Amino acid sequence: MITDKEKLELVISGVGGQGAILASDIIGKAAVLKGIPIRAAETHGMAQRGGSVVNHIRLGCELGSMIPLHGADVLLALEPAEALRYIDLLSGNGVVIVNTEPVLPVTVTSGGNDYPDVSKIVEVLKSTHKVIAFNASELAIKAGHPQTMNVVMVGAASKYLPVGKDLLIDCIKEMVPPKTVDINVRAFELGREQVPSHNQ
Amino acid sequence: MSTREYMLGNVAIARGIVEGGAQVISGYPGTPSSEIIDTLSRMDDRNFYVEWSVNEKVAMEVAAGAAWTGVRSVVVMKHVGLNVAADPLMTLAYTGVKGGMIIIVADDPSCHSSQNEQDSRKYADFSLVPCLDPSTIQEAKDIIPYAFELSEKFGIPIIFRTTTRISHGKSDVKQGEVFENRPIAHFEKLVDRWVMLPKNARVRHLHLLDIQDSIASELEKSPLNELTINNDPQSKMGIIASGIASVYAKEAILNIELDASFLKIGTYPVPKGLIKKILEHAETVLVIEELEPVVEDRVKIIANEIGSGARIIGKTGDFVPGVGELNVELCEYAIANAFGVTKKSNIADSMVDVADLVNITDIELPLRPPAMCPGCSHRAVYYAMKKVFGNDAVYPSDIGCYTLGVQSGTVETTLCMGSSITLASGIYHAGEPRPICCSIGDSTFFHTGMNGLMNAVYNKANITVTILDNRITAMTGHQPNPGMGKTATGDVTVDISIKKLCLGLGAKFVEVVDAYDYKATEEVFKRAKEYAGTSVVIAEQACVIDARRAGIRLKPYIIDVEKCTGCKQCVKFGCPAIEFDAKSKHAKITALCTGCGVCVHICKFGAISVVEQ
Numbered sequence: 001m002i003t004d005k006e007k008l009e010l011v012i013s014g015v016g017g018q019g020a021i022l023a024s025d026i027i028g029k030a031a032v033l034k035g036i037p038i039r040a041a042e043t044h045g046m047a048q049r050g051g052s053v054v055n056h057i058r059l060g061c062e063l064g065s066m067i068p069l070h071g072a073d074v075l076l077a078l079e080p081a082e083a084l085r086y087i088d089l090l091s092g093n094g095v096v097i098v099n100t101e102p103v104l105p106v107t108v109t110s111g112g113n114d115y116p117d118v119s120k121i122v123e124v125l126k127s128t129h130k131v132i133a134f135n136a137s138e139l140a141i142k143a144g145h146p147q148t149m150n151v152v153m154v155g156a157a158s159k160y161l162p163v164g165k166d167l168l169i170d171c172i173k174e175m176v177p178p179k180t181v182d183i184n185v186r187a188f189e190l191g192r193e194q195v196p197s198h199n200q
Numbered sequence: 201m202s203t204r205e206y207m208l209g210n211v212a213i214a215r216g217i218v219e220g221g222a223q224v225i226s227g228y229p230g231t232p233s234s235e236i237i238d239t240l241s242r243m244d245d246r247n248f249y250v251e252w253s254v255n256e257k258v259a260m261e262v263a264a265g266a267a268w269t270g271v272r273s274v275v276v277m278k279h280v281g282l283n284v285a286a287d288p289l290m291t292l293a294y295t296g297v298k299g300g301m302i303i304i305v306a307d308d309p310s311c312h313s314s315q316n317e318q319d320s321r322k323y324a325d326f327s328l329v330p331c332l333d334p335s336t337i338q339e340a341k342d343i344i345p346y347a348f349e350l351s352e353k354f355g356i357p358i359i360f361r362t363t364t365r366i367s368h369g370k371s372d373v374k375q376g377e378v379f380e381n382r383p384i385a386h387f388e389k390l391v392d393r394w395v396m397l398p399k400n401a402r403v404r405h406l407h408l409l410d411i412q413d414s415i416a417s418e419l420e421k422s423p424l425n426e427l428t429i430n431n432d433p434q435s436k437m438g439i440i441a442s443g444i445a446s447v448y449a450k451e452a453i454l455n456i457e458l459d460a461s462f463l464k465i466g467t468y469p470v471p472k473g474l475i476k477k478i479l480e481h482a483e484t485v486l487v488i489e490e491l492e493p494v495v496e497d498r499v500k501i502i503a504n505e506i507g508s509g510a511r512i513i514g515k516t517g518d519f520v521p522g523v524g525e526l527n528v529e530l531c532e533y534a535i536a537n538a539f540g541v542t543k544k545s546n547i548a549d550s551m552v553d554v555a556d557l558v559n560i561t562d563i564e565l566p567l568r569p570p571a572m573c574p575g576c577s578h579r580a581v582y583y584a585m586k587k588v589f590g591n592d593a594v595y596p597s598d599i600g601c602y603t604l605g606v607q608s609g610t611v612e613t614t615l616c617m618g619s620s621i622t623l624a625s626g627i628y629h630a631g632e633p634r635p636i637c638c639s640i641g642d643s644t645f646f647h648t649g650m651n652g653l654m655n656a657v658y659n660k661a662n663i664t665v666t667i668l669d670n671r672i673t674a675m676t677g678h679q680p681n682p683g684m685g686k687t688a689t690g691d692v693t694v695d696i697s698i699k700k701l702c703l704g705l706g707a708k709f710v711e712v713v714d715a716y717d718y719k720a721t722e723e724v725f726k727r728a729k730e731y732a733g734t735s736v737v738i739a740e741q742a743c744v745i746d747a748r749r750a751g752i753r754l755k756p757y758i759i760d761v762e763k764c765t766g767c768k769q770c771v772k773f774g775c776p777a778i779e780f781d782a783k784s785k786h787a788k789i790t791a792l793c794t795g796c797g798v799c800v801h802i803c804k805f806g807a808i809s810v811v812e813q
Contacts, residue, residue: 016570024370028206032372038206040370044231044313049604050776051570064447065369068528081565105568106607110774113566124563 006036006162007060009067012153013086014078015103016043016051019150022175023076024055026154030163030171031059041065050106054086059162076157078136078150079103080121087125095130097156097195098122099149101137132156132195139190144183151176151184155191165192207373209337209366210235213304216344218248220300221379222274224266225250226259228647229676230278231313232367233306237276238677241688247382252679252688255617255647256281260288260303267301267357268394269385272348276304279320280616284648286323289357291396293327294404296355299383300348303329307363309490309525315599315614317523319491320361324468328408330415331359331468332424333443337371339466343424345379350418354411363490365444365525416469424466427474429481430459437539438482438510440465440475440499442489445526449488452531456541470498479508486538487514490526513538571604574777575754575794577715577741578602578668582610583773583802584718585637585666588725593635596623598649600641601675601743602668607774610639618648625652625661635729637664642698643673643681650705656734657706664728664735665707668715669698670743678746702736709733715741718801744794754795755810761786763807770799770808 010027014020024040031038039061043053056067067089075090077083077098090096100118107113125131136156140149151172158168169185176184207215214236217225225248227237240250249266253259256277263275277285282305289303305323308314324331332347334340340362347358392400419425430437437460441449446464453460463478465471478485479502487496493515500512514520519534535541572579582605589595597603597611598620605611613623624638640649645667653665673679680686685695702710709731713724721739728735742752759770766785770778777792778799789799789808800808 015568025206028370032204032206035204036372038370038372041365042208042368042370044235044368049570049573049601050568052568063451064444064528065365065371066448066527068451081568084563085565085568104779105566106571106774106776107566107569109776109779110771111566114564115566116563120563 002037002060002062008074008160008162009072010057010059010074010076010157011067011072011086011089012055012057012076012078013082014053015082016049016053018078018103019147020053020055020078023078023150023154024057026151026168026171026175027057027157027161027163029175030161030167033167033171034163036060036162037062039063039065052082052085074157074160076153078153080118081116083125084121087129090129092128095132095160096125097132097153098125099136099153100133101135134194136191140187143187143190145180148180148184148187151187152191155188156194158188158192159195159197204372204374206370207337208235209340209362209369209371211239212337212341212371212373213344213362213367214239215373215375216341217274219341219376219378220345220348221272221382222348223248223271223382223385224263224273225276226253226262226273227276227304228253228256228259228281229673229679230281230306231676232308232364233276233278233304233362234676234679235367236304237688238679246689250688252681254682256285257288260285260292263301264288264292264297264357266385267297267299269299269387270383271299271385272301273299274302274304277306278314279305279307279318280314280316281305282320282323284617289323289329290327291401292357293329293408294396294401295393296404297351297357298355298388300351301357302344302347302351302360303357304360304362306367307361307491309363312364315616317491319494320359321468321494322492324359325494328412329357329359330354330419331361333361333466333468334366334424335444335446335464335466337366337369338373339424340366341373342376345376346422348379353418354415356408356411356415361443363444363525412469416472419467419469420471420473422467422471425471425474426464427477428462429477430461432459435459436481436483437461438463438478438485439535440478440485440487440495442466442495445488445490445531448526448528448531449535451528452535455528455532456535458535458539458541460539465495468494470495472502475499475502476506479503479506479510482510484511484513484538486519486534487512488520488526488531488534489514491522493522571607571774571776572601573744574775574792575744575796576601577670577739577744577796578605579608579774580718580796580798581666581668581715581721581739582608582639583798584721584725585610585639588722588729589635589637593637594624594627594632596620596627596636596638598638598640598644600644600668602639602641605639617644618652621649621652621656621663621665624663624665625656625659628661628663629659635664637666637729639666639668642667642669642671642683645698646682646696650701653702653707653734653736654705661734662732664725664737667698667736667738669738669740670746671740672743672746674743674745678743698738702738707734707736709735710738711736712738712740715739716796716798718798744796748794754797755812756793756795757789757797757799757808758811759787759789760807760809763805765805767804769804770802773799773802775799
């Protein structure tokens with residue numbers, strides 16, 4: 001029997017290449033090790049070429065992999081515009097954890113489109129939801145490598161997950177290249193510090 | 201707890217293939233099917249043969265040949281690949297197989313990565329080949345050994361239909377035992393089975409029809425089909441759902457707290473007995489399935505046969521959309537509307553909320569379409585092509601990463617694999633007076649482009665064919681192809697020269713150019729344009745992703761702000777590494793630069809140069 005404590009509906013959104021799949025794999029693997037059933041849906045293929053990507057992760061679920069509209073408890077956005085793009089997946093009580101470092105789409109770099117002001121995006125998110133916003137890309141550089149931004153975000157999400165910190169760290173150690181273990185663990189810790197501990 | 205593993209659907213399917221004891225596996229890459237063979241070909245200790253074939257028809261025949269020797273075989277493709285392999289499929293249904301054979305077809309409802317969203321279950325109906333349609337990843341893996349047994353019992357191949365949400369979903373998966381019985385291949389010379397002369401074909405067609413009833417009664421008992429009759433005998437509501445739609449429907453029923461009889465269907469032929477039972481219990485039956493009304497039509501026929509007066513709805517009455525994938529919300533809507541349930545589904549509320557959100561923000565989110573990578577050679581070739589052929593030319597194209605060049609104005613057709621050269625030929629022979637320059641990738645050229653080139657040369661089409669040779673099948677996840685000198689498992693093999701192939705197909709103008717050498721590419725295009733007849737330009741350069749993995753690092757480039765006039769010519773090139781800084785009114789090259797150096801030739805002011813340190 002799945003208990004309510006084991007249930008969590010998580011959406012990870014971002015840009016192809018940011019490592020959304022590794023982030024969801026870390027969480028998924030940890031959940032399975034804890035014996036929690038899990039269903040997930042991922043964006044592969046064409047959309048990975050710098051396109052917008054969204055992964056659905058349903059912890060404590062034995063049905064389909066798609067989170068219904070307004071069904072998610074947490075929206076983990078690796079990029080600010082991609083937080084707003086998928087906000088309708090989040091429930092009214094849900095929390096948005098957002099990396100404030102933008103990745104400019106090709107429609108902005110070489111097209112005529114403008115990228116909205118990040119502070120404006122955060123303001124809009126705050127008008128409807130609880131928001132935890134910080135620059136995860138800077139923290140990743142602080143941890144030792146810009147590519148660990150996804151792990152910083154997993155660290156931030158960890159206080160909401162029905163799996164313990166140690167188990168997540170064990171999974172990270174197993175899943176990242178051996179030479180980068182220390183950097184990734186540091187990235188996880190830096191992300192985790194961003195979320196007030198009463199959420200634990 | 202550790203007997204369960206977190207797996208991608210396609211990885212689980214690959215595991216099922218191993219558990220089922222397959223000895224020969226073939227396929228052609230195509231999203232969302234590619235990771236199945238990727239997984240098998242990367243396994244360290246393999247006791248099976250696995251190949252990337254050059255196209256789906258070839259792959260189907262390789263797998264059929266293997267199954268004719270008595271071993272178990274699998275062929276893997278995406279839905280549109282089955283069109284290419286439809287020729288062998290239709291007659292393979294007549295000949296049947298000796299060893300078990302599974303045809304894995306990955307459908308893509310909503311066209312996430314496809315040119316159409318055709319429903320492979322229609323092929324099962326057309327060919328009279330049974331089809332299994334799993335609803336979860338665990339079921340998808342578990343059903344493969346069963347499919348082999350079924351195939352061997354009736355001597356017929358089995359279509360295994362997966363969809364994007366199975367193949368690219370993830371789930372905890374419990375592994376099973378590996379089937380250890382591995383027969384020795386022996387081709388038995390059965391002329392009346394394997395030689396489909398008309399006299400043999402007529403006999404085998406009758407045989408195919410004869411076994412349909414036995415197949416149907418066998419599938420009736422399959423665990424893929426499951427009937428739950430509602431608790432309340434007064435409730436006359438019935439819901440039938442198939443494949444992945446059945447898990448969405450189940451969740452919707454739970455959310456609405458509806459007491460309806462529920463039939464989950466996962467086999468074709470459909471379970472007639474179970475359908476009869478639900479028709480006996482219900483006055484209204486709602487059929488929920490993605491894409492075509494395959495089950496729904498069948499339910500109507502069965503209702504007619506047994507004289508049931510039940511109202512059968514779904515696509516009928518517009519309760520369930522006939523396009524795109526389904527989800528829990530769409531199922532809730534369909535159920536609520538079909539049965540006039542008063543309990544509101546939460547989707548209705550959320551629609552309002554989304555509208556409110558749009559109202560309170562004046563933020564317009566920029567679209568984020570997939571784009572060619574920084575340093576992608578296709579962009580450089582397209583830029584030179586456009587420069588030489590101009591706006592007043594026709595640009596048929598094909599299927600691959602280069603289709604993303606649609607923004608650059610050099611992709612004006614995409615129909616199906618290998619159609620660029622043939623469409624170009626047709627456009628030319630129709631009398632289109634403008635110059636015609638088409639583009640096709642290396643793998644697509646090997647797939648079905650070669651025939652088109654031979655036809656173009658033979659029938660004297662005055663067109664330019666550009667082969668974008670990035671030495672890999674990139675879009676589907678970097679699978680090897682015949683131009684690379686290595687097989688699916690990384691074994692060294694002959695490197696098939698595209699140049700020699702084109703010459704062999706009769707082309708007289710065949711020139712090879714380095715796609716990063718912008719000036720040379722431009723010159724080749726000029727000569728190709730002038731040439732009267734079919735000219736072939738082969739633009740070679742390794743895929744940037746593959747090159748990076750191989751450890752190739754080129755020095756990045758920088759823009760000298762003193763020389764930059766802010767003309768935006770380089771920005772228009774469309775490389776994601778080049779941005780325009782609105783404040784300083786200068787272009788800049790970001791850390792994404794891979795050092796292809798093509799932009800140097802685009803800047804008229806000499807502002808772009810390599811970073812020496």
